[in-house]
Amino acid sequence: MSNTSNALFLTGGVLSGVGLLYGLYVFSQRFGKTSTSNQGNIAPNNVPTNSSTVDKEIEDATRFYIDNKESQNLLNLLYSIAEDQARKEGYIHRGITCNNCSSSPIRGIRYKCANCVDYDLCELCEGQEVHYKTHTFLKIRIPIPPLANPRSALLNVFYPGRYTNFGDLARDRLRDLQKKTHFDQVELEALYDQFKSLATVTRGEGGIDKGTFEQCLGPLSVERNLVTERIFQFFDQDGDNIINFSELVVGLSVLCKGNLEEKIKYAFKGYDLDGDGLISRDELQQIFKAYFHISTELVRDVVKAMEEELLENYESTPSQPVAAAFHAAIPPENNIQYINQKSITEEDNDIITWNEKIPVVECLGQDAIDEIVDKIFKSIDTNTKGYISYDEFKEYVQRDGTIVAWFDVLGSVF
Numbered sequence: 375m376s377n378t379s380n381a382l383f384l385t386g387g388v389l390s391g392v393g394l395l396y397g398l399y400v401f402s403q404r405f406g407k408t409s410t411s412n413q414g415n416i417a418p419n420n421v422p423t424n425s426s427t428v429d430k431e432i433e434d435a436t437r438f439y440i441d442n443k444e445s446q447n448l449l450n451l452l453y454s455i456a457e458d459q460a461r462k463e464g465y466i467h468r469g470i471t472c473n474n475c476s477s478s479p480i481r482g483i484r485y486k487c488a489n490c491v492d493y494d495l496c497e498l499c500e501g502q503e504v505h506y507k508t509h510t511f512l513k514i515r516i517p518i519p520p521l522a523n524p525r526s527a528l529l530n531v532f533y534p535g536r537y538t539n540f541g542d543l544a545r546d547r548l549r550d551l552q553k554k555t556h557f558d559q560v561e562l563e564a565l566y567d568q569f570k571s572l573a574t575v576t577r578g579e580g581g582i583d584k585g586t587f588e589q590c591l592g593p594l595s596v597e598r599n600l601v602t603e604r605i606f607q608f609f610d611q612d613g614d615n616i617i618n619f620s621e622l623v624v625g626l627s628v629l630c631k632g633n634l635e636e637k638i639k640y641a642f643k644g645y646d647l648d649g650d651g652l653i654s655r656d657e658l659q660q661i662f663k664a665y666f667h668i669s670t671e672l673v674r675d676v677v678k679a680m681e682e683e684l685l686e687n688y689e690s691t692p693s694q695p696v697a698a699a700f701h702a703a704i705p706p707e708n709n710i711q712y713i714n715q716k717s718i719t720e721e722d723n724d725i726i727t728w729n730e731k732i733p734v735v736e737c738l739g740q741d742a743i744d745e746i747v748d749k750i751f752k753s754i755d756t757n758t759k760g761y762i763s764y765d766e767f768k769e770y771v772q773r774d775g776t777i778v779a780w781f782d783v784l785g786s787v788f
Contacts, residue, residue, distance in 0.1 A: 462497075469520035474499040484514040488529040508533035508571045533571035534586055540570045543619075551620065555627035562623060568788065569619045581616035590787055593675055600664035601780055604644040605787065622788065629786045634771070641778040642767050652761040655747055662743045665780035670739075672783070750777065 462482035471478035473493050485500040487493040489509040500511065508531060543566045551562055572590070575581045587606050588595035594602065609617045609625040617625075628636050645653045645661055753773075754766050762770075771777055 465515060465517060467494075467514070467517045470494050470517075470523075472496040472499055474502075474504045484517070485511045486514055488512050489527055489531045491525070491527055506537070507567065508535065508537050534589065535569075535571045535573045535582075536576055537570045539576045540573065540580055551623055554620075555623050556631035557623060557627060565623055565626065566619060569622055572788070573619075575616050579618045579620075581618040582622065583617075584615055587617065587787070591784070594668065594671060594784070597671075599668050600660055601668050601783060604661070605781075605784055608640055608644060609787075626786055626788060629782070634775070635768075637778055637781055638768050638771050641771075641781045642764050644781060645767075652758065652763060653767060654761055655751065658747050658750065658762075659743055661780055662746060663740070665783060666739045666743060668783060 459482075465482055467480040467484045470480045470484060472480055472495055474495055475498070477496055480494060480496045483497040483500075485495045485497070487495075487505060487509050488511065489506075493505065495505065495511070505511075510529060510532060512528070543563065548559060548562055551557070552559060555562075557565065569582070570580075572582050572586055573580045574586055575583055584606060587609075588602075591602060606617075607613070609621050611621050611624070628640060642653070645657055647657045647660065750770065751760075751762075754762055754770050756762055756766055767777075
């Protein structure tokens with residue numbers, strides 16, 4: 375008998391048993407009690423003597439079971455589950471054994487650890503979390519030919535944390551963090567798993583050091599930037615260069631679920647580089663310059679990824695001309711701007727590289743930054759000339775929220 379037939383036969387048997395039990399239950403409820411109005415018609419042991427009444431009740435119970443829409447929907451759902459399971463088990467990963475339950479070969483979905491040399495789990499065992507939580511699994515549906523399976527680890531471990539060095543989260547601490555943040559218990563427990571996967575500092579409460587923080591920034595960590603420095607300090611509230619779990623969830627609460635007032639408070643602290651409670655023109659310029667630079671890097675990264683995807687997906691045939699790869703219009707010969715640019719290039723006889731253009735871009739950025747800063751100070755009626763207080767900053771943000779845009783440029787980081 376096939377897997378589908380077995381599953382469907384079992385499902386049908388279970389439902390038939392449920393229906394029979396339900397019919398007996400209805401029968402006992404209807405006739406298990408003695409009625410004072412028809413005591414003369416009731417035989418010993420409370421069995422009704424009128425067979426037509428019994429037949430009608432059984433018929434009603436049977437019709438209820440057959441015609442009830444909810445039962446039919448449940449039946450359809452169980453049939454669908456049985457069919458889906460049978461279809462999954464049709465995929466057989468020959469030569470692959472589950473390292474937990476030792477079932478061989480693995481049927482259905484195979485989970486291969488990308489960080490171990492040779493470690494596989496079946497679908498049932500993978501859901502039981504029997505392997506390192508910091509390891510990444512590949513979900514393999516279609517079987518790989520046995521001899522073609524990789525014989526080495528495919529990826530380095532993404533998570534640098536020492537997961538096993540941390541215990542469970544205490545209930546009283548969990549309740550305290552629920553009051554301090556916008557996260558519920560389930561979210562906090564999931565964040566604690568993430569924290570343990572990233573925390574490399576094990577002394578005290580443990581925590582995420584600056585090196586791990588920079589690792590989370592990906593390519594943006596190559597160069598030092600004032601915005602990334604201020605975001606790290608935003609998380610590290612006590613200034614010990616370690617982000618503990620409480621600091622992590624409080625920071626994520628503001629970035630992911632915080633209201634505008636919360637973000638204004640921390641954005642102002644980010645601008646106030648010397649901590650004197652005021653934002654100077656120079657501090658505003660420094661943050662804007664760092665924000666402009668990091669935004670440029672983010673755009674370059676996106677453009678680079680798009681270019682790589684374009685080159686990877688581009689297909690050419692021998693019959694196509696080279697010009698087919700370019701979609702921009704060719705400038706006409708009578709275009710004055712094109713002629714002027716061409717004559718200048720020919721006269722100079724110099725090739726301008728992209729590296730030489732970058733200072734020009736930075737100059738344009740600096741001019742724009744100076745203009746924005748001048749506009750902000752003209753828009754704010756400051757009590758102290760050349761300085762912005764928290765109340766003045768808060769009032770301005772209500773009119774123009776772009777001044778706190780740098781605070782969200784990195785997303786949630788974690």
